[in-house]
Amino acid sequence: MSLHPVRSACSHPHPCDMATRIAVMKRSQLTQGLSEEQLTNLARDLKAWSWHEGDPLLLAGEEVEGSYMIASGRARITRDTVDGKELTMDIAAPGDIVGPVSTVSTAAVDSAWAMETTCALFIPADALAEVVAEYPQFAVALLQMQQERLRQAREREVGQTVHTVEQRVAAVLEELAEKLGQHMSDGSILLQVRLRRQDIAGMAGTTVESTSRVMSRMKKDGVIDSGREWVSILDSDALSDLAFGD
Incomplete structure (x- = not known):
């Protein structure tokens, strides 16, 4: 591919209408269990915020006074190391929750940056207790989401000690394909996000140099195709084999 295949978002921030709010809430782990009426009532009470590309x-x-549910766009979740380096921890897509989910103001552990024009629904911390009390399904989903975040953190820590760099990079690409992949007419899966090598390296817990070497081998072997800030999965089965070390 000579041109950048990842489509661009709109060039200006925009408000989220009711249809967009409900659609994204149906995708979110936190609210997908609510009824249509409950979704409408909750969506009406949430404020929409928007950011330009590069804005935090x-x-x-x-101190964060609530959390954000991504409605459109993408956000890069980063964490600073003790030596001043910035690591990408995750890529947030529509339906994902960004920031601490708490009933009180809480200090953010990670930063989040808009990768393109991004719109999100703001869930205030002081209103979260009321939401949980009014919607029991929300409380269950909240607990499940927190458990999932802990599980992912543990898996990341364990993976860095027992899995090879190739396995970790392949696993990251698999995860991103599931979350952000667009199935193309030629059978490939294009990751719909402007993805830097340092993003993949941070999520895989390795260096940019090691990530580049592994991805170069994958490209040579026909598992992926890639260019500046884009990746396409050509052979999903082969990528899965690499992730599991087969």
């Missing part, structure tokens, strides 16, 4: 949704260390 939140910064690590600052």
Whole structure:
């Protein structure tokens, strides 16, 4: 591919209408169990925020008075190391929750940056207790989401000690394909996000150099295709084999 295949978002921030709010809430782990009426009532009470590409949704260390549910766009979740380096921890897509989910103001652990024009629904911390009390399904989903975040953190820590760099990079690409992949007419899966090598390296817990070497081998073997800030999965089965070390 000579041209960048990842489509661009709109060039200006925009409000989220009711249809968009409900559609994204149906995709979110946190609210997908609510009824149509409950979704409508909750969506009406949430404020919509928007950011230009490169703007911070939140910064690590600052007091955050709520969390954000991504409605459109993408956000890069980053964490600073003790030596001042910035690591990408995740890529948030529509339906994902960004920031601490708490009933009180809480200091953010990670920063979040808009990768394109991004719109999100703001869930205030002081209103979260009321939402949980009014919607029991929300409380169950909230607990499940927190458990899932802990599980992912544990798997990341364990994976860095027992899995090879190739396995970790392949697993990251698999995860991103499931979350952000667009199935193309030629059978490939294009990751619909402007993805840097350092993003993949951060999520895989390795260096940019090691990530580049592994991805170069994958490209040579016909598992993926890639260019500047884009990746396409050509052979999903082969990628899965690499992730499991087969």
